[in-house]
Amino acid sequence: MKPDNDPDLRVSDLIDFNGGGWNVNLVKQVFDEEEWGSILNIPLSRFWPRDSQFWWPARYGIFMVRSCYWLARLGHLRTWALQFGARETELWRAVWRLEGPPKLNHFIWRACKGSLAVKERLASRHAALSSQCPVCNKAEESIIHALFECTYAQQLWRASEWGSLLTDDPSTSFADRFEWFNSRRDGEDVQRFCALAWAAWEYAEKVFKPSHSWNLMASCWSPPVEGWVKINFDAHISAVVEVGLGVVCRDHHGHIIALGVKRVEASWEPSLAEAMGARYAMELAARLGYMRLVLEGTL
Incomplete structure (x- = not known):
């Protein structure tokens, strides 16, 4: 919070009750960019419930002496990591430390979170009739398959300097593979690795599936x-x-x-x-x- 603002300001003062959301201009005026970005990411309830106290170190927000002990013993950051997961925090940091266009960071984060529109995911949500890869028609189109194992993606990686290295990497999820590669290479190599994964996705989308999303919805x-x-x-x-x-x-x-x-x-x-x-x-x-x-x- 910026030092020249009212110390008695309440959270309710920052809400636009008529518009049903945050008062964006006021939030930006009161807080620094890093802080207001986190605040605006918090969705607000439309029911405007009464405020209540929430003790964040405990899972259900109820104060417990045990959680207070561990907060004092481990400190704020370590307790937060234990409660909400240190792995995802570190993964988030690694992705957004990449030096490149914002679209690259966003793509890698979506891949890590498993939210790319591959056939496996679409079929599980009943938005596609089949989970088979529409590019090679040889396997189920998971994120790992689309970015690394599909016929044309394999050609791309074989031509790269990491063709042999990627034979030993984890294939459980893209997040695991990204973390594995990030722990073994420096920032520039990680950036090129991510750019190649993005290129494999964009190539398949534009060359082999130029209008698959609209055709899919038209048929379903x-x-x-x-x-x-x-x-x-x-x-x-x-x-x-x-x-x-x-x-x-x-x-x-x-x-x-x-x-x-x-x-x-x-x-x-x-x-x-x-x-x-x-x-x-x-x-x-x-x-x-x-x-x-x-x-x-x-x-």
């Missing part, structure tokens, strides 16, 4: 029953600390009857951004008076 989308409204929603995370939310409402004929878009200044993880997209869809439905509705992710 089904209208609601008569008298109901189907609301599709989606979220887009940009590289400029902003999340875009989009909503499309259709009737049983498939005709678009309402649209909604909203931009939020935040850098949410993909899962949280999707959840906020669902909430925005429900708010729009309530505002328009739609009582019978089907909520479905992806526009």
